[in-house]
Amino acid sequence: MSQNKALLFVNGDPPPLHVFCNLEKYTYIACTDGAYHNYLSTSSIQPDFLIGDLDSYNPNGKIPPKTEIIHTPDQNKTDFEKALLFLISKGITSFDVFGATGRASDHFLGNISVAMQYYHQYQITFYDNYCHFFFxxxxxxxxxxxxxxxxxxxxxxxxxxxxxxxxxxxxxxxxxxxxxxxxxxxxxxxxxxxxxxxxxxxxxxxxxxxxx
Known part of the structure; x- marks a missing residue:
């Protein structure tokens, strides 16, 4: 396990989930509620935390027993930023982020804006199906x-x-x-x-x- 590193899924285009064969290197695996609802729930990946305002959360859906639901209703922050802040409070300093691109271009630009606020203190690397990118x-x-x-x-x-x-x-x-x-x-x-x-x-x- 790599100390202080988290894998975070957000609600953009789904990544190729079959490539995640080394999950042990992450201290935590987390997702926003939109990412879980739209693609992670049908995978074998079981996040430690499901984070967000829960506007996409299906209370009748099956949540893995190990997954803790973190309700963050603050509408002044995006679910991505709220997930970052929660994981930072758990001691995380490095993030691999999947699903930050695609689906809605405004969300993508919002994710970049959030990363711009935090990259001086934390390592945030985004991945999509074509490239990876970071400040x-x-x-x-x-x-x-x-x-x-x-x-x-x-x-x-x-x-x-x-x-x-x-x-x-x-x-x-x-x-x-x-x-x-x-x-x-x-x-x-x-x-x-x-x-x-x-x-x-x-x-x-x-x-x-x-x-x-």
């Missing part, structure tokens, strides 16, 4: 990424950006939405580095099943 903190070295497509999306103005190990390297560049971003670059080395001075930068890494 970086001024410097990141990534390994085993050769031939993967990598995009850099600034959520605020990013200055002093330098990247190495890419087909199209950058040195001391500025990225900003509405001006310049870095889409569909390619790692040409097993090790790449990304560094920048200021701003909020998301990195999207295309997963190996999509690599030619």
């Amino acid at each position: 970086i903190k001024h410097y990141q070295k990534m390994t085993n990424v050769k031939d993967h497509i990598i995009s850099l999306i600034p959520l605020s103005k990013v200055t002093g950006l330098t990247i190495t190990g890419f087909q199209y390297p950058l040195i001391d560049q500025t990225l900003s939405l509405g001006s310049s971003i870095s889409l569909r670059n390619k790692a040409i080395s097993d090790v790449v580095t990304i560094s920048f001075k200021d701003g909020d930068l998301m990195v999207f890494i295309e997963d190996s099943k999509n690599v030619n």
Whole structure:
């Protein structure tokens, strides 16, 4: 078991649940009530916590005996944020999040907005059926990424950006939405580095099943 790491399912496009064969590495498995109702309830995965305002909860549905229902009715926060805060209160510092994309684009953007508030203190990595993505903190070295497509999306103005190990390297560049971003670059080395001075930068890494 990896200490202080949680697997969290939220209510977007269902992930391929058959790939979850190493659940023991997580301290907790949790889901929002929408994720459980829409796809997790038909899987063999039994979450430790079902969290949310319960607007999607079916009281007549079968809930595993081990699953604790956490009612969080605060309408000023999304179920994703409430799930993060509950798990943080349990000592979690790292999150693998599935189901944050798809179904409703506004929910996806809301999930990114929530992550933007917490990534300085916690590691939040999103996964979908094509890639994984996360905020970086001024410097990141990534390994085993050769031939993967990598995009850099600034959520605020990013200055002093330098990247190495890419087909199209950058040195001391500025990225900003509405001006310049870095889409569909390619790692040409097993090790790449990304560094920048200021701003909020998301990195999207295309997963190996999509690599030619």
